[in-house]
Amino acid sequence: MATNYPEWIWHNGEVMPWQNATVHVMAHALHYGSSVFEGIRSYVTPDGPAIFRLQDHLKRLFHSAKIYDMDMPFTQEQLSAACHEVIQRNGLEKAYLRPLAFRSLGGLSLSADCPTEVTVAAWEMGTYLGAEALENGIDACVSSWQRFAPNTIPAGAKAGGNYLSGQLVAREARRLGFGEGIALASTGLLSEGAGENIFLVFGKQMFTVPVSAAILNGITRDTLMKLARIDGIEVIERDMPREYLYLADEVFMCGTAAEITPIRSVDGKPVGTGKAGPVTRRMQELFFGLFDGRTADPEGWLEPV
Numbered sequence: 001m002a003t004n005y006p007e008w009i010w011h012n013g014e015v016m017p018w019q020n021a022t023v024h025v026m027a028h029a030l031h032y033g034s035s036v037f038e039g040i041r042s043y044v045t046p047d048g049p050a051i052f053r054l055q056d057h058l059k060r061l062f063h064s065a066k067i068y069d070m071d072m073p074f075t076q077e078q079l080s081a082a083c084h085e086v087i088q089r090n091g092l093e094k095a096y097l098r099p100l101a102f103r104s105l106g107g108l109s110l111s112a113d114c115p116t117e118v119t120v121a122a123w124e125m126g127t128y129l130g131a132e133a134l135e136n137g138i139d140a141c142v143s144s145w146q147r148f149a150p151n152t153i154p155a156g157a158k159a160g161g162n163y164l165s166g167q168l169v170a171r172e173a174r175r176l177g178f179g180e181g182i183a184l185a186s187t188g189l190l191s192e193g194a195g196e197n198i199f200l201v202f203g204k205q206m207f208t209v210p211v212s213a214a215i216l217n218g219i220t221r222d223t224l225m226k227l228a229r230i231d232g233i234e235v236i237e238r239d240m241p242r243e244y245l246y247l248a249d250e251v252f253m254c255g256t257a258a259e260i261t262p263i264r265s266v267d268g269k270p271v272g273t274g275k276a277g278p279v280t281r282r283m284q285e286l287f288f289g290l291f292d293g294r295t296a297d298p299e300g301w302l303e304p305v
């Protein structure tokens, strides 16, 4: 992605060459983190490329904007069409879509009524943490940085400013030689990865923390809970202490970018056998099966481009 830009981008209602979608250095969002965004994937399916849970992602984008009183100058239908268009115009198949809405030029007071600009970019994207990671898992650590308390910054909004927390967690992990960092909530209980939700497996049951644990209400998390239940795997949402990461039979992370990444150790302690366990493998099979047709799409999540 660093140098290999696609040709076209959608910006404020128009498809234009990638390099023309620019922003002024005094844009509010650049100074104060006042942006909201989504990360969405398209996959190759037997019926051609399809965008996964596009409408759910766009709903979350509008919810994020609502939390911050950000006027959206486009409708969900218009942004949906923009997402399809950037995939098509760039001839992409397995891609990552990034709709972004931000307070633009219009004042630097915190309450300034800045116009909202909206961009939709898309680029080819394989695995996020590496193909190796999907297969063999990653080594994770618990970060010394906690997630923000729920009465400070709402974790339920996918806002640019939230990712300062994610950067601290991810960069610390990388500096210490780990593949990813996991943050605790201000309660001291388990929250989520820098950019992923977390599942723990004890026996045949899957556990994940509730949305009140300062997490982003992940769409992959929701997908896995639904697929697991259809498959007869029990899923329990509950708060969990840090040490459960060490005691679980299996731990995995999930997110649009990370997909389903096994965690083979936490803080240097092996998780279970130190290899992806049977429930993690089953969830990978069910999830990736959505795209090659082995798993029935229970709610019409795939939107053909």
Ligand code: PMP
Residues within 6 Å of the ligand: 039, 166, 192, 193, 194, 195, 196, 197, 215, 216, 217, 218, 219, 220, 221, 254, 255, 256, 257
């Ligand atoms: N938590 C955070 C902080 C994230 O950035 C993401 C990625 N969007 C997730 C969880 C997973 O969310 P989703 O499955 O909707 O991509």
